Amino acid sequence: MSQGAQRGSSGLSGAEATLALARLALVRAIRGRALWITAALALLPVIVVSVRVGLGHDHDDVWRTAFELTLLTLPIVPSILIGPSLADELEDKTSAYLWSRALPRWTIITGKLVGLAPIAAAILIVALSVSWMVIGGPAAVPVGVAIGGLVGVGAAALTGSAMVAGLSTLLPRHAVAVSVVWLLFVDSSIGALPLKLRYLSISFGGRTLAGFTDVGLAAGTITLVALAGVGVAIAVVRIARME
Amino acid sequence: MSVIHDLGYARYAGERRPPSTIWRVIMRQHLAFAWKTKWRLKPWLLGAAGISLVVGTLMYLQKNELVSALRSVGRPVSWIDGALPMSFDYFRIPAFMVTMTIGAAVIARDRESGAFTFYFARPVRPLDYVLGKLAGQLVLMAMIFLIGPVLLTIFRIAISESTREALDQLILVPKVLLVGTLATWMYAALPLAVSAVSSRRTIAFGLWAGYYIMVAKIVANVGALLWLPLKAFDPGSAVQSLAMRIFDMTVQGEKLAPMWAAIISLIVQPAIAVAIIVMMVKREAAGSVGGSG
Numbered sequence: 184m185s186q187g188a189q190r191g192s193s194g195l196s197g198a199e200a201t202l203a204l205a206r207l208a209l210v211r212a213i214r215g216r217a218l219w220i221t222a223a224l225a226l227l228p229v230i231v232v233s234v235r236v237g238l239g240h241d242h243d244d245v246w247r248t249a250f251e252l253t254l255l256t257l258p259i260v261p262s263i264l265i266g267p268s269l270a271d272e273l274e275d276k277t278s279a280y281l282w283s284r285a286l287p288r289w290t291i292i293t294g295k296l297v298g299l300a301p302i303a304a305a306i307l308i309v310a311l312s313v314s315w316m317v318i319g320g321p322a323a324v325p326v327g328v329a330i331g332g333l334v335g336v337g338a339a340a341l342t343g344s345a346m347v348a349g350l351s352t353l354l355p356r357h358a359v360a361v362s363v364v365w366l367l368f369v370d371s372s373i374g375a376l377p378l379k380l381r382y383l384s385i386s387f388g389g390r391t392l393a394g395f396t397d398v399g400l401a402a403g404t405i406t407l408v409a410l411a412g413v414g415v416a417i418a419v420v421r422i423a424r425m426e
Numbered sequence: 427m428s429v430i431h432d433l434g435y436a437r438y439a440g441e442r443r444p445p446s447t448i449w450r451v452i453m454r455q456h457l458a459f460a461w462k463t464k465w466r467l468k469p470w471l472l473g474a475a476g477i478s479l480v481v482g483t484l485m486y487l488q489k490n491e492l493v494s495a496l497r498s499v500g501r502p503v504s505w506i507d508g509a510l511p512m513s514f515d516y517f518r519i520p521a522f523m524v525t526m527t528i529g530a531a532v533i534a535r536d537r538e539s540g541a542f543t544f545y546f547a548r549p550v551r552p553l554d555y556v557l558g559k560l561a562g563q564l565v566l567m568a569m570i571f572l573i574g575p576v577l578l579t580i581f582r583i584a585i586s587e588s589t590r591e592a593l594d595q596l597i598l599v600p601k602v603l604l605v606g607t608l609a610t611w612m613y614a615a616l617p618l619a620v621s622a623v624s625s626r627r628t629i630a631f632g633l634w635a636g637y638y639i640m641v642a643k644i645v646a647n648v649g650a651l652l653w654l655p656l657k658a659f660d661p662g663s664a665v666q667s668l669a670m671r672i673f674d675m676t677v678q679g680e681k682l683a684p685m686w687a688a689i690i691s692l693i694v695q696p697a698i699a700v701a702i703i704v705m706m707v708k709r710e711a712a713g714s715v716g717g718s719g
Contacts, residue, residue, distance in 0.1 A: 224636045267628035359631035360526035
């Protein structure tokens, strides 16, 4: 394949287009309100953590509570950040302008995800870090345990973002609603089942990486990578077939 | 040779309705909008029907089996008595779905699409608009919180083994109506208020999900730790607490908010929500074509 064909008539390669769209998504997110709303919501568990610390509850219990409450923001943060960003583009047909620039279609998905998914992960990681500090930092919860929790929520947020991208391309009109409902009811319910089916749950994968399940880290990692792959694959296939 | 048609002004010759009925037109439009597509209302109504069917089946087949999680005055409760108050916990799920597909977006969608200009350029008052949307949303929520539970209550009375037992069970009807009505009121008004303060539909969905999942749950968590009445701030906890308390039941391992707190929460929060909706819609009307603002 010639270099010209790889780059397209816009002169941008897939990676360059991804980075350009990621920068655009990031700038829009910083200028919009959604980022600040999600950040504020993600910090709410700190209130419960502070109260429990004040009441002298066991540090391990409080850490578990902090992790679970932070994970509770999983249906909200990626859904608000990534859902509208993709769905608005598809619903308002503004994606057609991007296609007219001869960018590879998949770069719309990867661009949004590269720009916004790390932000979603960072929001959850920062929120849990603040809870960790409120609990008492390394003196109350060992650094290794805390890192496990932070990796758990961060990886769950990244996978959740990919899943939201997939759902947003399937039902752009109801992107936020479907994403919230999927992650809140379907994913968390599957994750709580005492069956092998829980391996299909993002929340289960996050809990496993955090060391809150009886399953090894490898299983949690494979779960999250596989689910993220499914989400991205759905999104890429759907966007390639859109008119 | 072309024909020139006179497309000039023609007097409206259709039916003229009194202004007091305008809200009904808006309500009907809201209901038609909800019913129009596959995903807005129908799956959640099917879900509510499924819940009614499963709970009714359990009431009938397991009627003498005990529900391990429930107690009434310290004693275990059988399915035939425990299933009805428990069912409200499940009806909350399709109710939340309806708020996510319809309720939280209604007013924000009108703002986003510029529909207010058309509403208030006609003789529609802000109160007509609010009343129409609220009434429509109340009807939708009543389909979930009232129809299913009332049918289950009738079924419970019907499977009584004696006339005396059936007469004793009649007290369930006002109890179910009270819980269902207050739950309907709560789940109709709150998402509309969130919608009224949001500039865009997607922001409204996010805000409502954030309020329902995070804000209410965090306040309920703090309430469970410090002051139990605060737990009723969470719409789900308020409905569950009222349903259990009014049936004299407790859930093992779970602290319920007091009944008075649940009732106050289920009345006051939606009332504040309605005040917010009226205020925001009046502001929109003042800024629209023909507005005085």
